[in-house]
Amino acid sequence: MATMQFDLVSPERRLASMEVSEVQIPGADGDLTAMPDHAPLITTLRPGVLRAIGAEGEKAYFVTGGFADVAGPSATILAERALPVDEVTGDLVEELISASETRRSNASDETADAAAKYHADLTSALDAIVGR
Amino acid sequence: MPSLKDLKNRIETVKSTRKITKAMQMVAAAKLRRAQEAAEMARPYAERMEAVMSGLAQAVGNAEGAPRLLAGTGEDKVHLLVVMTSERGLCGGFNSSIARLARQRIQKLLGEGKTVKILTVGKKGREQLRRDYSDHMIGHVDLSDVKRVGYANASDIASDVLNRFDAGEFDVATIFYNHFQSVISQIPTAQQIIPASFDDAEAAEGGTLYDYEPSEEAVLEDLLPRGVATQIFTALLENGASEQGARMSAMDNATRNAGEMIDKLTIQYNRSRQAVITNELIEIISGAEAL
Numbered sequence: 103m104a105t106m107q108f109d110l111v112s113p114e115r116r117l118a119s120m121e122v123s124e125v126q127i128p129g130a131d132g133d134l135t136a137m138p139d140h141a142p143l144i145t146t147l148r149p150g151v152l153r154a155i156g157a158e159g160e161k162a163y164f165v166t167g168g169f170a171d172v173a174g175p176s177a178t179i180l181a182e183r184a185l186p187v188d189e190v191t192g193d194l195v196e197e198l199i200s201a202s203e204t205r206r207s208n209a210s211d212e213t214a215d216a217a218a219k220y221h222a223d224l225t226s227a228l229d230a231i232v233g234r
Numbered sequence: 235m236p237s238l239k240d241l242k243n244r245i246e247t248v249k250s251t252r253k254i255t256k257a258m259q260m261v262a263a264a265k266l267r268r269a270q271e272a273a274e275m276a277r278p279y280a281e282r283m284e285a286v287m288s289g290l291a292q293a294v295g296n297a298e299g300a301p302r303l304l305a306g307t308g309e310d311k312v313h314l315l316v317v318m319t320s321e322r323g324l325c326g327g328f329n330s331s332i333a334r335l336a337r338q339r340i341q342k343l344l345g346e347g348k349t350v351k352i353l354t355v356g357k358k359g360r361e362q363l364r365r366d367y368s369d370h371m372i373g374h375v376d377l378s379d380v381k382r383v384g385y386a387n388a389s390d391i392a393s394d395v396l397n398r399f400d401a402g403e404f405d406v407a408t409i410f411y412n413h414f415q416s417v418i419s420q421i422p423t424a425q426q427i428i429p430a431s432f433d434d435a436e437a438a439e440g441g442t443l444y445d446y447e448p449s450e451e452a453v454l455e456d457l458l459p460r461g462v463a464t465q466i467f468t469a470l471l472e473n474g475a476s477e478q479g480a481r482m483s484a485m486d487n488a489t490r491n492a493g494e495m496i497d498k499l500t501i502q503y504n505r506s507r508q509a510v511i512t513n514e515l516i517e518i519i520s521g522a523e524a525l
């Protein structure tokens with residue numbers, strides 16, 4: 103099976119770098135799956151779960167945002183904050199939700215929509231993880 | 235002429251100073267390694283970010299209605315200088331070299347009749363600049379409680395800067411930090427972060443035609459603030475490594491100087507002890523001869 107290079111980097115470190123056959127990306131306008139030789143694409147991310155499927159099985163990561171750079175033989179995810187789904191803890195969930203709520207309540211008219219969307223995406227992503 | 239006891243005390247003092255500087259050097263060496271690793275790990279993100287942004291900037295940059303973070307406010311009157319220094323001293327010329335560069339820039343801008351605002355990160359730089367430019371200071375970020383600089387710190391500074399920019403407080407923002415070259419050489423660097431500036435040559439390389447989702451403008455809009463945070467984060471990490479490097483070489487020098495001083499003092503001590511002994515002998519001998 104064809105594979106592609108998958109890199110997941112956060113500002114602080116490289117979280118993953120491996121050969122995968124497909125990556126499921128929570129894009130800002132909806133989920134998408136990148137497979138080898140995907141057309142070059144740059145998309146922003148919404149909070150959600152990123153899945154990389156390779157020879158070693160499926161790896162799931164929770165990302166809060168950032169963007170994905172998909173180009174032919176490689177997919178690079180630059181995540182603002184990312185960690186393996188197994189490491190999502192109750193404390194983190196609460197921290198993220200309260201930060202998002204503060205942001206939403208402080209949002210001006212222009213940014214209210216974006217903040218509300220962020221909050222909705224965040225809560226549904228976290229619900230999905232916690233409700234497993 | 236100091237007495238023998240004075241000399242002995244003096245030698246002891248210098249010895250314990252040497253122990254301290256030696257320990258500080260070793261601590262700095264360990265911290266330097268960690269700081270370098272952190273800088274190393276942050277590099278892929280920063281590089282990728284820069285590449286994507288410069289590609290985008292070329293595509294969108296010249297169009298009407300480009301984001302203000304990229305195109306600027308169209309004016310060049312008010313400059314914000316973000317001066318990043320360390321929280322602790324005893325690191326050689328580390329802080330002074332940044333302060334000097336910042337001071338030169340401030341003088342130049344003031345000479346051109348521009349308004350200058352200063353945001354300091356790290357207490358040492360604030361102390362140095364406060365003397366001359368306290369009227370220009372608009373804020374200070376204290377990182378003294380932060381053990382390890384994380385992206386969250388950079389992102390806080392960035393959002394402070396961005397809020398001020400949105401409020402129209404300044405037109406151009408520049409960060410000042412020390413670029414880590416090696417343990418003995420740190421280069422004070424000024425880098426303009428708002429409006430974003432890119433190396434054109436670098437952008438030309440990434441020739442792939444991308445699809446942008448949702449749209450080029452939307453992606454760029456989302457990316458630019460992140461870019462500011464990333465640049466600040468990179469600068470903080472470089473600064474962290476530079477600080478430890480500077481401290482390491484400063485403490486290495488101090489340790490060596492203390493060693494030289496101990497040698498000199500020991501010679502002086504031995505000589506005066508010998509002089510005392512000789513004196514006593516002369517007294518005994520001349521006493522014996524007198525009998």
